[in-house]
Amino acid sequence: MKSTPPSEPHLADIARSALAGARAGAGQTLAGWPVLLGRAVFYVLLLTVLTALWDKVSTEHLPGGLAGALPRQGLTLYVGVTEWVALSIPAIHLRLEDDIRGGALEAWLLRPKSYLVQRVAEACGGMVVRLAATGVAALLFLAASGRAWPPLEVLGLLVVVGPLAGVIGVLLLTLAGLSAFWARRTLPVMLVIQKMLFLLGGLFAPITLYPTWLARLGAFSPFAAHLYYPAVLTLQTAAGPGLRDMALAALASQIAWTLLLGGLIAVIWRAGVARVLRGEI
Amino acid sequence: MARLSLPALYARTARAAIAGSAADRANLTLQVFGMLINNGFMLTLWVLFFAGFHSVGGWRLRDMALLTGLIYAIAGVAGVAFGGYRDMAATILNGEIDALLTQPRPVLARLLSRDSLPIAWGDLGTGLAILIAFAGLTWRDLPALAFGWTCGLIVYLSAAVTFASLAFWVGGARSLARDLTDFMILMSTYPGSIYSGASRAIAYTLLPAGFVVLTPVAFLRRPSLESAAMEAAAVIVYAALAAGVFHFGLTRYRRGASPLGAG
Amino acid sequence: MPPVISVQALRKDFRYPRQGKGVAAAVRGVFAPDYQTVHAVDGISLQIGEAERVAIIGPNGAGKSTTLKMLSGVLEPSGGTATVFGLTPWRQRSALAYRIGVVFGQRSQLWAELPVRASFDLLGHIYDQRGPDAVARREDLIARFDLGPLLGQPVGRLSLGQRMRCEIAAALLHGPDLLFLDEPTIGLDITAKAAIRDFITQNAAGAGQTVVLTSHDTRDIELVCDRVIVINQGRIVVDQPTEQLRRQFLAHKLVTLHAPGRTVTLDLPGVTRRASEPHLAVFEIDTRLVRVEHAVAAALEGGGIEDITIEDPPMEEVIREIYASV
Structure with a gap:
């Protein structure tokens, strides 16, 4: 057999190393179980406060107010899902910032495996473990506070849509992390993303409660694919065409944004690595 | 030799910490403006919220503005003039109080004045701006505001010192103390009317958001001897608790029973 | 007093x-x-x-x-x-x-x-x-x-x-x-x-x-x-x-000599060989019997020395010695 250097790594190789990375990320997150527990406690506390807020709001139907527009069953489940996803994204941007600015990246570039695939896969692995832990906390919270769980169909959909939403979150933070190629700190980009999650992603309240133009803008943003679309599934009271349409909209938005963000990240990554190779950092 | 009073000495060391935090101008400016924008955004969200819902259990936008302005102003003064509270648990765990123990003045005062947080200026700025522009206060409210601000600040710092003092007992207290302090702030940034049952109990005991902002806000809206007395009592109780826990913790540390290394 | x-x-x-x-x-x-x-x-x-x-x-x-x-x-x-x-x-x-x-x-x-x-x-x-x-x-x-x-x-x-x-x-x-x-x-x-x-x-x-x-x-x-x-x-x-x-107890110094030749020798009263590897030797100098400068000069005279380090014996060793004497 002739030994020619592989020109492009095979897709199967990439998938294999991504899987290994995800497994490593999941293992690390599990090993830090006290942190995981602390995160679940924080989640429950946040949910307690936010639920109390929305419960109070929905009991007051002031003339001219928006309270009438709130779903009858309240926003507990909606807020529960947005925070469930938002709190489960590992801080991959800080990892990238450290590696890019600390010089660890250069050593990685010498290895055959892609640094970026490895890091994103690790973050995704950690994200899935966090989703599981926080998800259990959410169900316990609902039971303890005497609230109904979402119907089984919705729970089933969340198991699919939740991790996808998490992937979009990881990709958004990866974008923030890649800004370290051009700026010393990723914090400014990170703050912008956080604000967008509130404004366009429905982190504070369903975007349908916002002015129409803002809601429309939000619906077509990756921020909604990350938080609003998975959360709004819980506002459907029963299985049926409504839920099916919602689920399809969520999946379509998530898949489209995963591909778009992935492509964007690949382009920015190339440009960033070129900067490193030119010695501009 | 004239001995400087403790407040005067505190003022000098705190001023030194502030000067130190301002040494890197670019960093200071960045952090202050970042915080201003961040806090301004949160206020905007509440403005949008109240534009839609008008009221939460009797709380309206100007009440929310008073609450937000007050907690930012409290966190601002705490961070600027008592900034050592933020990393106090880590300071204890690192054994950095040894040097302070060889010096003649009170250790707690030295710990609080050893640091000043640049972002706290941003909090203070937004807090004041919100109080002036949105809280619907008049000049006549000034004494009540000063009372509420001071009392809230003392309760906030006392709780934070109590949390940090856990470091004398627990090795992992660094993040625990920070988390508890952050939870307290989190609970202080929502309308008080939403708390009932267990969450209300927590807000008036473990994470005293109630005494940091809710009672002061109530007092500002409807000044009464009763709410003033309640707040004053809370100040005494929480300050005494903090002093007591810190004192016992320090005694324990000096006996060598704290979870720290020894040389 | x-x-x-x-x-x-x-x-x-x-x-x-x-x-x-x-x-x-x-x-x-x-x-x-x-x-x-x-x-x-x-x-x-x-x-x-x-x-x-x-x-x-x-x-x-x-x-x-x-x-x-x-x-x-x-x-x-x-x-x-x-x-x-x-x-x-x-x-x-x-x-x-x-x-x-x-x-x-x-x-x-x-x-x-x-x-x-x-x-x-x-x-x-x-x-x-x-x-x-x-x-x-x-x-x-x-x-x-x-x-x-x-x-x-x-x-x-x-x-x-x-x-x-x-x-x-x-x-x-x-x-x-x-x-x-x-x-x-x-x-x-x-x-x-x-x-x-x-x-x-x-x-x-x-x-x-x-x-x-x-x-x-x-x-x-x-x-x-x-x-x-x-x-x-x-x-x-x-x-x-x-x-x-x-x-x-503190009358000893450790002198390490590096040389391109394979063996390093230093023959003086009060000097004992502690360790040697190819191109390197560690000698213990008893400063009561010979001054460090003399030992080093003698080593240099032999020629072919590339590098010299002079150190005190590690504290642990001194303590061990003290223990042995108590």
Whole structure:
């Protein structure tokens, strides 16, 4: 057999190393179980406060107010899902910032495996473990506070849509992390993303409660694919065409944004690595 | 030799910490403006919220503005003039109080004045701006505001010192103390009317958001001897608790029973 | 004259929770911790008189710092008694603080972001230093430690050696009669170490101060102190004048010779081969029999030497030797 250097790594190789990375990320997150527990406690506390807020709001139907527009069953489940996803994204941007600015990246570039695939896969692995832990906390919270769980169909959909939403979150933070190629700190980009999650992603309240133009803008943003679309599934009271349409909209938005963000990240990554190779950092 | 009073000495060391935090101008400016924008955004969200819902259990936008302005102003003064509270648990765990123990003045005062947080200026700025522009206060409210601000600040710092003092007992207290302090702030940034049952109990005991902002806000809206007395009592109780826990913790540390290394 | 420091059967025990592995052990540890006791200081008795300069030495974890912390009032002992200037340090901490100066080599007492001058001002207020005496003392220290050019610089930008000079001067601002130095030369390069030693000796000699320092560097002891107390595992192993200890235990140097040739030889009385590898040999020089310069000169005469290092034997070795002799 002739030994020619592989020109492009095979897709199967990439998938294999991504899987290994995800497994490593999941293992690390599990090993830090006290942190995981602390995160679940924080989640429950946040949910307690936010639920109390929305419960109070929905009991007051002031003339001219928006309270009438709130779903009858309240926003507990909606807020529960947005925070469930938002709190489960590992801080991959800080990892990238450290590696890019600390010089660890250069050593990685010498290895055959892609640094970026490895890091994103690790973050995704950690994200899935966090989703599981926080998800259990959410169900316990609902039971303890005497609230109904979402119907089984919705729970089933969340198991699919939740991790996808998490992937979009990881990709958004990866974008923030890649800004370290051009700026010393990723914090400014990170703050912008956080604000967008509130404004366009429905982190504070369903975007349908916002002015129409803002809601429309939000619906077509990756921020909604990350938080609003998975959360709004819980506002459907029963299985049926409504839920099916919602689920399809969520999946379509998530898949489209995963591909778009992935492509964007690949382009920015190339440009960033070129900067490193030119010695501009 | 004239001995400087403790407040005067505190003022000098705190001023030194502030000067130190301002040494890197670019960093200071960045952090202050970042915080201003961040806090301004949160206020905007509440403005949008109240534009839609008008009221939460009797709380309206100007009440929310008073609450937000007050907690930012409290966190601002705490961070600027008592900034050592933020990393106090880590300071204890690192054994950095040894040097302070060889010096003649009170250790707690030295710990609080050893640091000043640049972002706290941003909090203070937004807090004041919100109080002036949105809280619907008049000049006549000034004494009540000063009372509420001071009392809230003392309760906030006392709780934070109590949390940090856990470091004398627990090795992992660094993040625990920070988390508890952050939870307290989190609970202080929502309308008080939403708390009932267990969450209300927590807000008036473990994470005293109630005494940091809710009672002061109530007092500002409807000044009464009763709410003033309640707040004053809370100040005494929480300050005494903090002093007591810190004192016992320090005694324990000096006996060598704290979870720290020894040389 | 009563001694400055008087210590009887001083003890300090530390209790550590034994940490098991796994979640179950961690949970058990919270509710029913399993403690393990370490006798950091295990019955020490000593007296130190006025203007004495004493080194407390021993390997890491021997109990030197713990002893110093008890004598300066930071830690309470588990047993025994101690007085410093007639005060019980851990009970009369504040009163004692005015009479002692303490430097922890690994911790700064100065404000990192501010100029040295500002730290001196603040410490002046902390120790109630005002009036002509204080000003004169401060000026004198600045001159003696050669700090004039450093006063306007932020502490954080100083080199470690410069910073240490400032730390020691800062600890002397209130004119203490007793100076505790915990590892004052740790992390410094050879020149900086030498400078610090000079400052300590000159200052103590001039001011008639009592100095107690801990170190694991044998050179510190030789150059700064008249008396050495060796501590190991919380107990005093040796307490004798430096001169005597030096003659007995510090009379050796290790000389490492690197040569391109395969074998390295050095045949002199008082020189023994400790180890050799291809291109490298370590010799122990007994300085009572031959001077280091002579041994090195002899090695160079042979030719073909590429590199030479001269070191003191490691502290652990000296301690072992002391143990063997007791």
